[in-house]
Amino acid sequence: MSHSKTPNKLIHSKSPYLKQHAYNPVQWNPWGIKALQRAIDEDKPLIISIGYSACHWCHVMERESFENMEIAKVMNDGFICIKVDREERPDVDQLYMEAIQIMGISGGWPLNVFAMPDQRPFYGGTYFQPRQWLHILNSIREAFHEKRSDLEESANAFVRSLTITDTEKYGFADHGFSANLDELKQMTSEMKSHFDRKEGGLVRAPKFPNPTIWKFLLTANSKIEDQEIQDQIILTLLKMANGGIYDHIGGGFARYSVDDRWFAPHFEKMLYDNAQLISLYAMAFQVEKNERFREIVYESIDFINRELTSPNHGFYSALDADSEGEEGNYYVWKEDDLVRLLKEDSDLVMKYYNTESYGNWERGTNILYAKQSLEEFASIHGVEAKIFRTKLQNAKSTLLAERAKRDRPGLDDKFLTGWNALMMKGLIDAFHAFGEPSFLVLAEKNASFIHENMFIDGRLLRSQTNGSDVILGFLDDYAFTIDAFIALYQTNFDRKWLNLAIELADYTIAHFYDHQEELFFYNDAGAEQLIARKKEIFDNVIPASNSVIAQSLFLLGQLIENRTYLEISHNMLSKIAPMIIQEPQYLTNWGSLYAFRSWPTAEIAIVGDDYIAYSREFQKHFIPNKVISAGRNSNDLPLLENRTALKDKTTIYVCFDKSCKLPVHSIEEALQQLENRI
DSSP: OOOOSSOOGGGGOOOHHHHHTTTSSSOOEESSHHHHHHHHHHTOOEEEEEEOTTOHHHHHHIIIIITOHHHHHHHHHHOEEEEEETTTOHHHHHHHHHHHHHTTOOOOSSEEEEEOTTSOEEEEESOOOHHHHHHHHHHHHHHHHHSHHHHHHHHHHHHHHHHSOHHHHHOOOOOOOOOOHHHHHHHHHHHHTTBOTTTSSBSOSSBOOOHHHHHHHHHHHHHHOOHHHHHHHHHHHHHHHHSTTBOTTTOOBOSEESSSSSOSEEOOEEHHHHHHHHHHHHHHHHHSOOHHHHHHHHHHHHHHHHHSBOTTSOBOOEEOSEETTEETTTTOBOHHHHHHHHGGGHHHHHHHTTOOTTOSSGGGOBOOOOSSOHHHHHHHTTOOHHHHHHHHHHHHHHHHHHHTTSOOOOEEOOEEHHHHHHHHHHHHHHHHHHOOHHHHHHHHHHHHHHHHHSEETTEEBSEESSSOOOOBOOHHHHHHHHHHHHHHHHHHOOHHHHHHHHHHHHHHHHHHEETTTTEEOSSOTTSOOOSSOOOOOSOOSSOOHHHHHHHHHHHHHHHHTOHHHHHHHHHHHHHHHHHHHHOGGGOHHHHHHHHHHHSOOEEEEEESTTHHHHHHHHHTSOOOSEEEEEESSOOSSTTTTTOOOGGGSOEEEEEETTEEOOOBSSHHHHHHHHHHHO
16 A cells, blocks of 8 residues: 655645545546546546545545555546535536436445446446455456447446436426325324334334435324324434433544444544534424434534634534544444542443443443433432433543543535535524524524625535635535525524525526526536536435425525415426336435425515514524514514504414414414414
8 A cells, every 4th residue: 555755636636535535546636627528538438436524434444455566557548537525516426426326336435437438338336445446447357448338338328318308207297286284194194104113213224214205204193293203303312312312522423334223333423414413403392392302402512612613603524434544443432441440430321331341342332322211220229310410421421531532533624505404404403492592592603604704795605624626516505595595584584694595596596597497407507517517306314406406496486475486386296296106215305395385385474673582482492494584573574564563562463375364462372373374
């Protein structure tokens, strides 16, 4: 294994992932016109290798193959080698991930694709062992020179598959859509068939938190009121909170657990996971006042503040899984160290966290996890819950201070607009649930960070890392930012954020919308064009950008009575609705929009001197299908137009479909009006 003394072209990259490969002996190039043109000029096939900084197996393949001088020579002699950070260029990642799946290969990262000099893919895969990788390199180099027509034929076939429209692929049509509760119940019933009723989540391993699934079920269940769904949501959130996937010492969640019981995490910690999980636990607390949910939100935000927040209030992208060359090294403990550090409390704390003298994980180490609640454990062991809580808190502080002395996992310090917006929304949701002022302050500072750093000429940037090259924003950047700005307006009622949401929505429609298919492309029309212009339809760990923009346009359309926004959102949902009903687990954020359309949206206006206090009291309640405007006096916003504070008291107007109830002066009366209608 070797590092080159002379860096390759990645040395000038700002992406931490690309810079990790800057001293590989492989002559990597960043994705761009120069490298792509070189492939054509030199008539060499492309190796497009895609990963991200927190990807464990990306690091493994780098050590085994990309630092190997023999392998590097074959790659350099026969190919133009391009490294892509999937988080900076998700469009490139999506395109070649779909190509791999068309080839019948299960996708993942690292993603390694071979393409003709003009970017048409013909072969690929994920992680390859060194001997296997070397064999493939030699075989493809030989085939490129001796059986080129075969590769051309394969490449053309894959491009045909990649450029087929979504309408052709999925049979989208105008189905005369009308949402109804019976179909919503059908969706939730289908979801119930996948429940893991013992460990929470869905029946599968590895286990991903998938916040979008549980947000959908919370939203749907606010109307359906199915106790079985409610129980599964609570079980899932408690199991995740107690499992090793949660960092019991420092707060925050790892990306997923490799097993089916949330025990052994894949240790990287991503901003997007924690942002969405903060939202989820906050929303769940509004429904079920479980103090464990409160702890998770507060501890996770502490983690974000401590480890992923920049001095200028942007949020960094991720923490690596590895430190000192070992996955999870930063987070695991040996019992001897716990005894030494925790002294007289060590026995009780180790029992609570289920450690073993020989280790409950690899290399004699322990992953901390709980099997029961703090109260249950204290009762079983004859300790007052209050006393044990104090002991546990002291132990966490001691272990956090000790852990800080270790070599930290690598930090991916790039700022991604969409992920920052997700985190801003998480903070706003947490503020609604708990009323903690610092949450709103941080959300507002992050909103200003996005506005000041991630806008250029009225457009969003994708990423920013210490003055990195300009990459224009993708659909998810716009969708999540619009969503967060709508939420921020409905919290502090500063028109600036509403106006920015409208500005971004109009830009998105002008530059991303496909009027033929009535869905949105992932790439800006003014950005670099790849061999196919794709759309993101299916919800995953991060919800699909089309489902997010459809939901945002619906809420924004309701808020400002914009018929265009509402029609676009309606037509989008109409096309997807048959698939949502049949396969809801892959379309759960679409399912949340379907739920919104299944009963009337509450239109709430609050007018009077105490509009902030009233709105904050109102937001403590879980009312997912609503829009809210508030101010001291009436103004030109539709919900506030001609509204006045009656009898010199702050007044609440509750309306549905532009038909309003009698004005009331208390939160309780307004909630009753909502209950009666909803």
